[in-house]
Amino acid sequence: MGKHPTHTIPITVRFITIMQSYSGQREIQMDLPHDPNQAIEIIIDKFHIPWKGNLEKRARIFINKKFSNAFIKSGERLNADDVIAFIPISGGG
Numbered sequence: 792m793g794k795h796p797t798h799t800i801p802i803t804v805r806f807i808t809i810m811q812s813y814s815g816q817r818e819i820q821m822d823l824p825h826d827p828n829q830a831i832e833i834i835i836d837k838f839h840i841p842w843k844g845n846l847e848k849r850a851r852i853f854i855n856k857k858f859s860n861a862f863i864k865s866g867e868r869l870n871a872d873d874v875i876a877f878i879p880i881s882g883g884g
Contacts (some may be wrong), residue, residue: 799823802869804834805876810850813838813877823875825868827854830875840877850879 806814811832819836823830831852835842851878852859854869869875 798825800825800869800871800873803872803874804873807876807878809879810877813840823869825870827859827863827867827869827875830869831859834877835874850877852877867874 802821802823803818804814804821805818806816811817821834823833834840836860840846853874854867855873856876859875
């Protein structure tokens with residue numbers, strides 16, 4: 792992993808339905824950096840989430856109810872008590 796952040800803030804991380812199998816919990820508090828990319832990387836590494844490949848096609852990451860890619864592209868930074876959620880995509884038929 793890259794640089795370890797020196798300044799962190801409390802962030803709520805939610806694992807919805809099947810994503811709970813990685814954390815063993817529905818919701819946890821973590822001290823994470825303001826940079827959303829770094830924060831997501833730390834979560835994925837900590838819980839050994841096999842994000843690259845299949846899983847990124849079956850789940851989405853949201854930050855404060857906004858798709859993480861849109862949040863990151865907007866240049867927003869994480870603030871204390873923000874929420875990062877890992878949500879599986881519902882299958883339809």
